[in-house]
Amino acid sequence: MLLISVAGLAADFERDVRPLLARKCFGCHGAGLQKSHLRLDRRADMLRGGESGIPAVVPGKSADSLLIRYVSGTDPKLVMPPAGPRLTAAEIALLKEWIDEGARWPGEAETVAAKADPRLAHWAFHAPGKPAVPATRDAAWVRNPIDAFVLSKLEAKGWRPAARATDGDLLRRMYLDITGLPPTIAEQDAFRGDFEELARELLARGSYGERWARHWLDVVRYGDTNGYERDEIKPQVWKFRDYVIRSFNSDKPFDRFVMEQLAGDELPDANAETLLATGYARLGPWDDEPADPAEDRFDQLDDVLNTTAQGFLGLTLACARCHNHKFEPLTTKDYYGMIAVFNGLERPRNGRTELDRPIGTWAEIDRFNEREKKIAGLREAAKAEWAAAAGVDVKKLSKEQAKAMAEALGKLPVEEEVARLKRETADLPRGYFMEERSATVKPTHILIRGKATSPGPEVEPSVPAVLAKTQPTFAFAGTRTSGRRLGLARWIASRENPLTARVIVNRVWQWHFGEGIVRTANDFGVMGDKPSHEALIDWLAVWFMDNGWSLKKLHALILGSNTYRMARTGNAAYAAADPENRLLWRMPYRRLEAEAILDSALAVSGKLNPAMYGEFVYPKMQKEALEGSSDPGKIWKPFEEEKASRRAIYYIVKRSLMVPLLEVLDLCDTARPAAKRQTTSVAPQALQLFNGDFMNRQAKYFAERLRREAQGDAARIERAYRLALARRPRAGEREAMLRFLRTGSLEEMCRVILNLNEFAYAN
């Protein structure tokens, strides 16, 4: 009790505080050394804090000051000073008093302008202007501005772009690129050389959405199950996949697509579709038996934040969870400001069992919920009535009594009333998404060193300061939710946001060309890849926004360029100077994704079941592949063949047991937002593609089809090439096949064709 300083004698900075700090702190946090980037010998630095991003001292609030927390040993894992005698109780009291009185520091300015941070000038942190389209010496090659940007860079080196691909090659390239399926023979025959028309036609097909939705599912870490021990199926989650397919097919403006996923429940015109879209937040893995529930809550929020930051903004903001980002100008305050945006979200569940929710407009949902309440009330009342009449306690029914009651109730007028209510207000379909249950959100704190049990200062919802000179408004609270996600969504989907449009046009570019203009599609920060064509990506971003954020218009622009139409021909001199083809002197080779390889095989064999949408399917799986599962008997119930012969986007994405053929062909990480598919070539791929059941079945059907559709070996070989490779065999190829067929079977020949490099690598 002697610790309190003598009344009236306020803690004097020069006499008491500075000598104490100098003795205990300045050695590591002073002019010479700044451990954890923290400096305590200047007031402004003290208030700014070190790499934790949290002020060491909050004037007037000793309880919120990290300095006090650490010197007083509140946190046993972090006590300051780390060596030598600890501060005495009197010394701690002195510091508290000084802080509570305002942490006055005579002679020091209240704030000092932060040192100019060169990272703030990073290109991607500033909204793109629309660069002028450069002039080129060869004007004839330029079909649209994309070509001008690409060609001007090539001309600067004295280079020429590769020759145009042949019509045949370009036809197959465009079919596979846009629909993920090769052209049929009828389509090959009908084609008259108009690629503009072809692009329009392909983009209008449902198969476009089935291919391009899968690209987006990579970004949003889509999975049908939760992973971990039980790996439970996420109820109704496949409707999110269908929502994405529909969105691509209807050319939903990308800004709207963003808003629906982030805040579909908060939009003024919220409906069944937009509620399904908010399933976005709930797609990640989920451990229903977490090691530490408090940490788990923040892990789940981190999953949503990380997907949002990387997926929409190309930012590795999740690195700022425990300390300021080591490389990017992103702070823990930025991180937790964004956590605050999502902090109202809850996972509908009953213990470990996840629940779905009705979908519709809010008016429909309210009516439906009201109906359910009424029905429950009617039935409760009827039960009570019956129990009273029968003289039994409704809460302690025996099995027989319960049965008798159920039978009796079925005959009572109450069920007629229930039926009437159900006629009046129809059932609603259900969906899988997180929900906010209140317009107010509990306070969000910066977590010291990322620990859920160590709350630091409270933060308001915000977006990373480096991207917004003024914070957007989050004041959209309605009666149901806080409206914070709507605030974030509107900001992300706005023209003012420097990243959103650039990030998506870059992704689209990458999905067409194999590499993005920025090769790190999820990282546009200072650590990210430098754009190969900075002016082009900016021009495209602005053009994209000017054209209503329409992805189909963007595709059409790209497909219409001569850049896209280049052949993949090599050039030794260019390759020596630019081995990675950064300047786009040709179209690069790239293997089809796993799904497109499987889908193409089905299309060629004639067995592709074109049914769109619906619940996932279990394809046939090698029973040996189940051996590693903890529950081999139950885990996989394959569908009958016709029902399973759908496009691979409809295959179940089961996190503990991925379809081996997809997995070995480099399906993406499903736990985090995937920037890009890998391409590897290893023996187990060849084993599955050459020996495996799926490809051998398709080879068999392919052969049967050839026998049906053509007579004689020569005609069948011709037809096989046209179906699989959209071209006629060359003389040497025809000869080789004919020779092979003298002893080999047509099935064997078909197996070889489905395994050709050219089958997986379009020209």
Next chain:
Amino acid sequence: MRIKKTRRDFIWQTGGGFAGVALLDLLTRDGRVSANSILAPKKPHFAAKAKRAVFLFMNGAPSQVDTFDYKPELTKYNGQAYKGPLAVGSNGRPVGYLMQSPFEFKPRGKSGLLISDLFPHTSKFADDLCVIRSMYTDTAAHASGCLQMNTGSIFLGKPSAGAWVTYGLGTDNQSLPAFVVMTDPRGGPIGSASNWTAGYMPAAYQGTLFRSGAAPLLDLQPPAGVDDRTQRQSLDLLKQLNEEHLAARAEETELAARIQSYELAYRMQMEAAAVVDLSRETAATRERYGLDDRLTADFGRKCLMTRRLLEKGVRFVQLYSGGGHIEDTWDGHNDCITNHKLHAGETDKPIAALMEDLKATGLWDETLLLWGGEFGRTPTSEGVGKPGRDHDWHGFSMWLAGAGVKGGQAIGATDELGFAAVEERVHVSDLHATLLHLLGLDHTKLTYFYQGFNQRITGIRGEVVRKVLA
């Protein structure tokens, strides 16, 4: 502060390694590996004895006080309630009284290492074992526990230790998988393939399931009705057509690599089949591995196949003892005593036979062995009056042996009852750091750039346990 991914990083991540380009060039000229095979052998960070590793994973979590952590105090307090400070029990399971081990501990070998009667065969190698008695982990659930022991993280989607080692060292034999996993016939571990996944790295680094039947690898054999001659003819045709296609695109290494992958697959068919063919083993070998005893036959086969895989240059082998649920694994909730007699009985003799053979062939000096489960078990019984033990993540035992390991010692200690590691505590990440170190890899340098930063198996933790090192 500006740290850029360099071309060197790029080559390393795509398979080149430190001396990447030159080495790759050399190997390509030898025709040993394809031009861009991401599994090409790579030099370690520093010279190390261990070239390969075997992880004997005792799935379900063995009890430390019944195996390698002798606790006389437990006998003294047998039947009394635990009054210590630790949270006991997982998932709301009932907590019983302290329960002594029914197994006798004896000093073994010259070192006098204390090992229980559960392991009469492994005990003969006591002077080779380095037991860590002070292991601890962050989770009490099997799913996240197995994930953490295998990948360093309780979260899904991180690469497993075998994948990291394969990424770091490549493999010497392209005709066999670099990282082989053999599960228990009763089922795989909880989380299945998440335990041997390559996570965010290319799938080429993931563990490949190897079975004991005639077709140990998925789709290893040609489809029914296709004989070897037809298979070869078809592959020849494929090769011919692909090579003609490549001729016009000679600089496309990806296309060349894909051609080669079919040839490797064909060789794999022979090599892998040879590994599982145990028909020519002598009666003495069969006896030593317990192949003719129902109890030991399965794990015995796995250990014998492991020896052959190691001889053929496979980099990392992981064997699972126990699979499916609860008592089919080491998860002795109901009756830990009977459970451990069964699972130790199944594995003890085969493991000893493997060690004996590794010593006889000289592979011992290049091979690292690691034994243990995802956590330990409580010194208390689970509920009153039944001999089960619940999960204990505060303290448990594992052992290492073989290349680079100082045997005949026990490191660290749990408290007097065996609940929690108290002396020289070793976190799972420390174990991973040590495992990599023994293989010549620095866990702070073995990184993979993903999600904006250099990922490590040890995250931001991990200290090499120096005492382990010979």
